Amino acid sequence: MVTRQTLLGGRPTLELEPAKARDRGRLLYLHGGGYVIGSPRTHAGLVGELARRAGLRAVSVDYRLAPEHPFPAAVDDGLAAYRELLAAGTAPQDLVMAGDSAGGGLVIATLLAAREAGLPQPAAVVVFSPWADLTLAGATIRSKEGADPIFTEADLRAYADLYVGAGDRAHPLVSPVFADLAGLPPLLVQAGANELLLDDAVRLAARAGADDVEVTLEVGSGLPHVFQHHYGLLGEADAALDRAARFLTAHLGTEHPAADRPEPVR
Template sequence: MADEIEDLKALFTAKPRPTSWAERRQRMDEICAIDPPPDDIVFSPATIGAMQAEWSLGPGSDARRVLLYFHGGGYCSGSITSHRGMVGRVGRDAAIRTLAIAYRLAPEAPYPAALEDALAAWRFLRDQGYAPGSIAIGGDSAGGNLTLALMLRLRAMGEALPAAAWLVSPWLDLRMTGKTLDSKAAIDPLISRDYLTGLAAAFLAGHDPGDPVVSPLYADLAGLPPVLIQVGSSETLLDDAVRGAAALGAAEVRTTLEIWPRMIHAWMLWSERLTAGRAASDHAARWLRAAFGEARG
């Protein structure tokens, strides 16, 4: 396992870091989708207004249950393509359908564009006949932030909430006060304080980073459905996940926190190369199956 993660880290450093937004987006698609998704999963396009989306369905899966997924990328990059393998694998193993969306990206579309698109995707699923208890929401990094932001928006509007939420390496504090941003800086090959500072500035466009709407760590989290948080021990965002789990637990939300030794940011993206990626995906799939079972009961 140690060799697997070191080989992956070497991949990340093989080329210089891109600088422009277009180069960053291209590089993320290349590196995150370096391996094709499992070939037994059917992917099909969808549109939600002007927004592109993609369904996935594995053999024998129950299309009446769905995971709505928001990709990571700091609200500035990432795509359906970059996260296709990760999302499809978990959906297949959970025996459910998935819907991934291409929400608008900053800096061209700063806050609240992504949240508006997430709400549109929720409305789309409801219009398709999915009951809230048949929907789970998930996301990694900024997508984890967006997952909580959408549930908080739904709660504020008095709407029923999804059955469960799945957060992978979530970025929950855009004020960036987590201690591991510095203590893990030497071993995290992907995420640095300077990198996040640029992403936050592009996304916020002057909005207060301490506003709970954009930093769910500071929100009142009471009343949310069960949450699974998975994070790697080698991440600068480890503290966001740990503090997020504590805040959810303090708000009486049933919360499961998994810290995976030696793993990096959103390591399940590279499950074809990482034994721990496949294991973490399997944990998430089993947790989602159980959460849907409880919602039905």
């Protein structure tokens, strides 16, 4: 895997190129970390594994983090990176996106912003354990508290406070479970059964299906938040990454035009 630092959308970006990369096709990745921590470097292993299995050159964006840069800075950076890839000549049908946790929610928010800007959609999207509801309304925020080995409800609330502050936590670009997802490309959602954000994944998939988006939801029994990080150690993680890679590559070459209607008034 060849890695190099570059810029995309005005932000530092890590490029990862597998040894056997396809001639065409790009993966745009947005990392997790509650909008407060994390970087392309902390997620280079996960992104590299997904890129290698898909045979795609990947770019992972170092978007701005809270509390120094609260909402909508991360969405603005995601949109700027996406816009620049298109402007530089990457055809939308050759572009796929992925993200984990907060980065998974940010991927969906980025595509909603792209839709509102009149930009075409990419070929497909994969999100791992997406944080898609910063109002923390999901039932598993409480019911999985003892089963989740990573988070407590207080942890998630602290991240949300730093990212949104006194802003509207039900805003569709903050919490995509409340958005109109019509016009988005095929979506694969993977989550673990033992995580507080399970309901975020389930409700995001349901919202996508209700809005006529092609969506696949996978829930791994007994697995934690972003279990895909445990590739090489956990068979379920390797299998999930293989499925995610196949999903992305199977949709390359598919065009999904931008939706021509705005977000509904809530």
